[in-house]
Amino acid sequence: MSEAFIQVRNLNKAYIGRGQTVEVLKDVSLDIDRGDIFGIVGSSGAGKSTFLRCLNRLEEPDSGEVRIDGSVITGLSHKELLAFRRKFGMIFQQFNLLDARSVARNVEFSLTVARQAKEQRQQRVNEILDLVGLTDRRDFYPGQLSGGQRQRVGIARALANEPKVLLSDEATSALDPETALSILDLIKAINRKFGLTIIVVTHQLEVIKYLCRHVAVLENGRIVEQGSTREVLTNPQSHTMQVFVEVNASLTGGFLQGGEGI
Amino acid sequence: MSEFLKLLENLFSIKTWEVIWPAILETLMMTTVSTVLMGVLGLLVGTVLLVTRPDGLQPKRVFNALFGAVVDALRSLPSMVIIILTLPLAKLIIGRSWGPGAVMIALALTCTPMFARMVESGFLDVSRGKVEAAKSVGARNWEIMLKVILPESLPSLVRSFTIAVIALISVTAIAGWFGAGGLGDVAVRYGYNRFLTHMMIAAVLALIVIVVLVQVCGEAIARGIVRKRRL
Ligand SMILES: Nc1ncnc2c1ncn2[C@@H]1O[C@H](COP(=O)(O)OP(=O)(O)OP(=O)(O)O)[C@@H](O)[C@H]1O
Ligand SMILES: [Mg+2]
Numbered sequence: 001m002s003e004a005f006i007q008v009r010n011l012n013k014a015y016i017g018r019g020q021t022v023e024v025l026k027d028v029s030l031d032i033d034r035g036d037i038f039g040i041v042g043s044s045g046a047g048k049s050t051f052l053r054c055l056n057r058l059e060e061p062d063s064g065e066v067r068i069d070g071s072v073i074t075g076l077s078h079k080e081l082l083a084f085r086r087k088f089g090m091i092f093q094q095f096n097l098l099d100a101r102s103v104a105r106n107v108e109f110s111l112t113v114a115r116q117a118k119e120q121r122q123q124r125v126n127e128i129l130d131l132v133g134l135t136d137r138r139d140f141y142p143g144q145l146s147g148g149q150r151q152r153v154g155i156a157r158a159l160a161n162e163p164k165v166l167l168s169d170e171a172t173s174a175l176d177p178e179t180a181l182s183i184l185d186l187i188k189a190i191n192r193k194f195g196l197t198i199i200v201v202t203h204q205l206e207v208i209k210y211l212c213r214h215v216a217v218l219e220n221g222r223i224v225e226q227g228s229t230r231e232v233l234t235n236p237q238s239h240t241m242q243v244f245v246e247v248n249a250s251l252t253g254g255f256l257q258g259g260e261g262i
Numbered sequence: 263m264s265e266f267l268k269l270l271e272n273l274f275s276i277k278t279w280e281v282i283w284p285a286i287l288e289t290l291m292m293t294t295v296s297t298v299l300m301g302v303l304g305l306l307v308g309t310v311l312l313v314t315r316p317d318g319l320q321p322k323r324v325f326n327a328l329f330g331a332v333v334d335a336l337r338s339l340p341s342m343v344i345i346i347l348t349l350p351l352a353k354l355i356i357g358r359s360w361g362p363g364a365v366m367i368a369l370a371l372t373c374t375p376m377f378a379r380m381v382e383s384g385f386l387d388v389s390r391g392k393v394e395a396a397k398s399v400g401a402r403n404w405e406i407m408l409k410v411i412l413p414e415s416l417p418s419l420v421r422s423f424t425i426a427v428i429a430l431i432s433v434t435a436i437a438g439w440f441g442a443g444g445l446g447d448v449a450v451r452y453g454y455n456r457f458l459t460h461m462m463i464a465a466v467l468a469l470i471v472i473v474v475l476v477q478v479c480g481e482a483i484a485r486g487i488v489r490k491r492r493l
Contacts, residue, residue, distance in 0.1 A: 058394055082400045090398035096391035099491050100413035109409065110399040143492035154395075161399065 003070070004031035005197055006055070006165070011064035013050055013221075024050045025061070026221040032214070034069075035195045037188075039212030039229070041202060043240055046218040048201040052167050055199070056088040057081055069164065086114050089158025093170035095150040097142040103153050104129065104138040110160035124160060132156045132186060148179035155186060159196075166190070166198045172207060184210055205248045209233065217241050272460035281448060282464045289444040289472065292366055292434050297427050299370035300377055304426065307333065307374065308381025309407060319393075319403045337375040341433045344372045345440065365442035373430045380422035384415040417484045424480025428473050435469075445469050 013025040024047045032038045040048050053059035055066055057073060066073040068087075076084055097106050104125050111121040129135050132152040142150055151171060158166060168187065172180035188211060191198050200211055208215050208229060216226035217238045224238040236242045272278060311333065313319045314326040336344065345368040352364035388411050396410045412419075438447025445465045453462025 053394075056398060058397055082402060085398060085400035088398065090395070092391055092395065094389075094391050096389070096395035098392060098395075098410060098414060099493060100416065109396070109401075112409075113396075113399050113401045113405055141490075141492045157395070157399065167398075 003067075005034035005036075005069060006030070006032040006199075007065075007067040008032075008055075009065045009067075011051070011054055011066070012062045013047075013054060013059065014062055024221050025054065028064070028218075028221070028223055030216055030223065030226070032197060032199065034197055035191070036214055037191055037198045037200060037212045039200050039202060039208040039215040040218060041205070041208060041215060041240070041244065042218035043203065046240075047221040048203075048218055049169050051218065052090075052169055052199065052201050055165075055167060056085050056090065058090075086110075086161045087164045088167060089155075089161070089163040089165070090167040091151065091154045091158050091169070091171045093173050095142070095147075095154045095174075097150055097153055097157075099142050102139050102141055103134055103145070103156075106142070106153055107156045107160050110157050114161050128156045128160055131159070131190075146179070147175050148182060151175065151179075151183050152186065155183075155190070159190065162194075164197060166196050168198065168200045168202075170202060171200075173202070173204065180207075181210075187211065205233075205244050269460050269463075273464055278460060278464050281452070281461065282445070282468055285443060285445045285448045285465065286468050286472075288362070288442070289431070289434055289446070289469075292362060292369065292437060292442060292444055293427065293431050293472075295366045296369040296373075296430055296434075299367065300374050300426060300430060301423060303370065303374045304377035304381050307378035308385060311378060311382040312385045312411070313403070313407070319406060333375045333378055336371075337379065341372040342436055344368065345433075345436060348372075349440070360441050362437075362442045365437045365440050368440075369430055369433055369437065372433050373426050376429065377422065377426035380426065381419060384418035384422055385411050387418060388414045417487045420480055420484040420487065424477060424484075427476050427480070431469065431473055431476070445472075 008028060008030040011025050011028040012023070014021050014023045016022075028047075028051060040051060042048050050059055054061045055068075055073070057066075057076075061074060064074065071084070073081075073084065098109065101109065107125045107128055108121050111124055116124065125138075126135070129138055132155055134149060134152050134156065137145065137149060142153065145153065154171070166187070171187075172183050175183060184207065187198060187200075190196055198211075200207065202208060212229050214227065215229050215232050216223050217232070217240050218224070219238060219240050225232060225236070225241055232241060233245060236245050311326065311330060314322040314329070316323050316326065318326075339347075345365070348368040348371045349359040349364055351371075352367040353359035355367060356363045358364050392410055392414060393406055396406045401410070434442075434444050435446025435449065437444050438450055445468050449462045449465040449469075452458040453465065
């Protein structure tokens with residue numbers, strides 16, 4: 001069997017708080033193929049964000065191994081880690097743009113960190129703003145943008161250094177359905193255009209349906225189910241997924257129809 | 263009534279302002295130099311406090327607790343006591359423990375702990391998300407400090423600085439005791455010791471004008487930054 005692009009093995013993470021220890025990730029193992037769009041679902045507090053953050057080591061796992069494209073992420077020194085993080089892009093529910101910088105300079109931040117020369121930076125900023133459709137907003141500040149536009153800047157910043165992996169933590173949860181859809185379309189387009197591997201954390205079933213080819217279900221820090229989106233949605237095994245599907249069916253359709261997975 | 267008119271006459275007489283004007287310049291000189299010192303030291307100390315926090319960029323639990331305790335201890339001392347304590351230090355640095363130079367160092371050190379804590383608190387208000395976003399593109403700690411936390415907290419820093427500068431001006435009044443002159447010195451020497459009420463009032467008026475100007479400028483700068491960012 002060939003090696004998967006991303007291999008997660010026996011990941012454990014616990015938070016030690018006043019007297020009690022909260023095990024957030026329990027023995028999580030996963031394989032994700034190159035170029036896949038992989039969904040992680042689970043109810044609030046299941047450990048989805050923690051899992052995602054362990055992949056680029058914004059969070060240090062207590063034990064276990066993460067391998068990406070053959071390199072062991074969990075074994076990197078701090079300096080190596082910084083270089084490695086440039087191969088990841090990450091986008092967030094709250095966008096997390098820098099209010100002190102214009103759109104163009106937010107994107108440029110990634111490139112400065114990667115020590116690109118000024119001329120290259122300018123060129124890349126133009127390219128990437130064109131890609132996300134914000135060329136005419138380049139000198140605006142985040143405070144002047146709509147939620148959807150802000151997330152586009154977030155995506156531009158995440159993609160500036162041509163990462164191999166895009167991590168998305170509830171990127172569309174703060175947006176209205178129409179805007180969310182346009183962001184999902186952008187993510188899809190990026191996946192197709194650059195063959196980027198994308199990991200999507202969400203609690204919206206529509207997002208899974210529309211975007212993901214594979215999905216894993218987290219329940220209290222454990223992966224209780226995984227497989228192709230079609231499999232999991234048509235024959236849900238875990239409690240979480242059964243509830244998800246049920247709730248979704250009882251609503252009239254949901255806002256997104258005709259997804260990739262189904 | 264004639265008492266009052268006389269006071270007014272004295273208040274605006276050339277003789278009064280021949281004393282007040284140089285005192286204004288002395289006070290401005292003192293506060294400017296101390297302000298720069300306090301600004302630099304406060305930013306440094308505030309950064310160290312922030313970075314070494316248990317949840318900071320470079321956690322150093324024990325050091326942070328000790329350093330924080332020292333900062334707070336200094337903050338709780340009356341400024342007079344701090345000046346007396348720092349004058350020997352001034353002697354080490356500039357070779358004299360009296361006069362304007364020594365007092366400027368002492369004044370800066372008096373207000374630095376308070377300003378440092380305000381700096382730290384302003385830094386802490388920068389959302390974790392912004393820091394994480396910077397980390398996620400591989401930013402080094404100094405880049406996160408200089409390109410994210412510092413600029414993002416700038417409006418709050420400017421406001422803190424304004425407050426600290428005004429606190430500093432109020433402390434310059436004590437400087438007279440140590441031979442550094444200034445408006446506070448005039449108020450005490452002429453007003454209190456020699457019962458020249460008009461001198462005291464003139465000095466106080468000048469101090470008030472300076473403080474109001476500082477406040478207005480600080481607020482205008484902070485608002486200008488916020489407006490530019492369309493927040
Ligand atoms: N820094 C922390 N200290 C202590 N506990 C934490 C910390 N971060 C997360 N947790 C706990 O870990 C658990 C999982 O958190 P996580 O953010 O990964 O959940 P999630 O699945 O992303 O939830 P949501 O859908 O609400 O975002 C929660 O119970 C949370 O309280
Ligand atoms: Mg989360």
